[in-house]
Amino acid sequence: MTTQSPPLKGLNRRQFLATSARYACAAGLVGSGLVAIARAQQLGPQALRPPAALAEAEFLSACVRCGLCVEACPYDTLQLARWFAPAPMGTPWFSARDIPCEMCDDIPCVKACPSGALDPSLHDISEAKMGVAVLIDEKACLNFKGLRCDVCYRVCPLLDQAISIEMSRNHHSDHHALFIPVVNSDKCTGCGKCEHACVLDVPAIKVLPPALAQGKAAAHDTYQDTGSVTLEMLNGGFKP
Amino acid sequence: MSHPSSRFAAAAIARLGFWKAHRFLLLRRASQLTVLTLFAMGPWAGIWLLQGNLSASLLLDTVPLADPLTTLQVLLTGHLPQFQLLLGAILIGLFYGLLGGRVFCSWVCPVNMVTDFAAWLRRRFNLPRTPELPGKFRYFMLALVLLLPMLTGFTVWEWLNPVPILYRALLFGNVTGISIIVAIFLADLLLAERLWCSHVCPTGALYGLLGKLSPVKIAAVKREACNNCMDCFSVCPERQLLKPALKGQQRLISDADCTLCGRCIDVCAAEVFQYKNRFNKEFQRFAHKAENEQ
Incomplete structure (x- = not known):
């Protein structure tokens, strides 16, 4: 072990400890810097992960940033994040407005993943959860103005399941109807076709990461099916 | 060359001829560029012999390969990767364990071409020698890179690891990553000789141990x-x-x-x-x- 570095032979314990402490301090400084850089780069609210991606924290443990999913994507939807992209350096993501996910039946990106960062147990692409579409600007949406745009509804790969059209009275004229696109967050895969197709300059419907788009009932809320419970309450009075 | 007498390794070139005095240099460059070309033929020309990058790849659609350092980091975050990644890391580990670990550095790694260029410039322009730095610092870097996933739960080093960054720049157009490579080049050229590859790089340290x-x-x-x-x-x-x-x-x-x-x-x-x-x-x-x- 010591044959290769003669100067070390004369090293005494004090020198050894001092040198080790110095290196360890340097390594510690470098380490804090690295963690700071890594922590500063987080997934942006408009950056979507490929189908079947693990939750973000686990995804960052697992992903080796090899780009096999990107190369497997037949539509060039996926890309590896550059610096200053809204995703941590080198990880796969896509922007729905630019190129949405085409939801391939054979899910080649998930099959290509060697690390399990994309969960291989996903076999039905309609069960993917890349994000949730949210009609975020009702004021700008043409359907809310009483027009029959419906483009987001028509391009949805899960037509009438993930986005449906619900009719209501148009109080503006009081004798026309509004046809409102409504997203079912249970069904929406977050493929981004709606955001991509929205005819506005800036889309009124946007796909957001599930963690940002979805609420969660409080732990003490014991109602399993709040919809039917509230209906009973309305019809039969409150029975706690 | 205008001053053949001042040319580096003139004695070897005179005695052995140009080829013999450069053969391993040229073979290494050929090897580094071949690996790069095999990866690049996919995204550039649609010929998929080697998919992925140096972090993890798939040879001829069948043989998985993976970087042992990246795989170790993933394991140390607590995530158990798929068998494909583990097998890939074992295959690469055996390959370099047999051929000589840092053969990766000199015959495959693309960063080596950058740092060799910096060293060549130093030699060509007779830049003054810089103080000897402790080469063992790289093993502290290796320990750090393996410790951070345990502390933070994610593969921290992969944000800055220049080896896959250079490949991602060339294969996936992630050109902003080149800034890291430029920084390494300038550090090798101006701060200290062979700063990156011989003193800091934890990838080289792990391959050395292998x-x-x-x-x-x-x-x-x-x-x-x-x-x-x-x-x-x-x-x-x-x-x-x-x-x-x-x-x-x-x-x-x-x-x-x-x-x-x-x-x-x-x-x-x-x-x-x-x-x-x-x-x-x-x-x-x-x-x-x-x-x-x-």
């Missing part, structure tokens, strides 16, 4: 012919290993830090150095002798 038991080594076989011209010292990325082999008890460079680049073989007019099998009887005798004398 190659500790490899039979492939370089030895100063004909060291009696050495005329102290110092050409090997000028060119060697780990020059601290040369003196023991040339003047010490053991001719074999058995230290894991040797990248087996073979440049010392190239530039030596006296043909002192050769690639050798360390299990060759001749070296075992030397090794025993060295141990007995200690």
Whole structure:
């Protein structure tokens, strides 16, 4: 072990400890810097992960940033994040407005993943959860103005399941109807076709990461099916 | 060349000819560019022989390969990757364990071309020698890179690891990552000689450890012919290993830090150095002798 570095032979314990402490301090400084850089780069609210991606924290443990999913994507939807992209350096993501996910039946990106960062147990692409579409600007949406745009509804790969059209009275004229696109967050895969197709300059419907788009009932809320419970309450009075 | 007499390794070129005085350099560049081309043919030309990048890849759609350092980091975050990644890391580990660990650095790694260029510029323009830095710092870096996933739960080093960053820049157009490579180039050129590859890089440190038991080594076989011209010292990325082999008890460079680049073989007019099998009887005798004398 010591044959290769003669100067070390004369090293005494004090020198050894001092040198080790110095290196360890340097390594510690470098380490804090690295963690700071890594922590500063987080997934942006408009950056979507490929189908079947693990939750973000686990995804960052697992992903080796090899780009096999990107190369497997037949539509060039996926890309590896550059610096200053809204995703941590080198990880796969896509922007729905630019190129949405085409939801391939054979899910080649998930099959290509060697690390399990994309969960291989996903076999039905309609069960993917890349994000949730949210009609975020009702004021700008043409359907809310009483027009029959419906483009987001028509391009949805899960037509009438993930986005449906619900009719209501148009109080503006009081004798026309509004046809409102409504997203079912249970069904929406977050493929981004709606955001991509929205005819506005800036889309009124946007796909957001599930963690940002979805609420969660409080732990003490014991109602399993709040919809039917509230209906009973309305019809039969409150029975706690 | 306008000043053939001042040309580096002029003696070797005069005695052995241009090819023999550059053969391992040229073979290494060919090897590095071949690996790069195999990866690049997919995204550039649609010919998919080697998919992915140096972090993890798939050869001919069947053989998984993976970087042992990246895979270790993933394991240390607590995530159990799919078998494909583990198998890939084992295959690569065995390959370099057998061929000599830091063969990766000198024959495959793209960053080596950048840092070799910086070293060449230093030599070409006679930049002053910089103080010797402790080469063992890289093992602290390796420990750090393996410790951080345990503390934070994510593969921190992969944000800055220049090896896949350079590949991602070339294969996936992630050009902003080039800034890291430029920083390494400038540090090697202006701050300290061989700063990155020989002092900091944890990838090289791990491959070095993997190659500790490899039979492939370089030895100063004909060291009696050495005329102290110092050409090997000028060119060697780990020059601290040369003196023991040339003047010490053991001719074999058995230290894991040797990248087996073979440049010392190239530039030596006296043909002192050769690639050798360390299990060759001749070296075992030397090794025993060295141990007995200690």
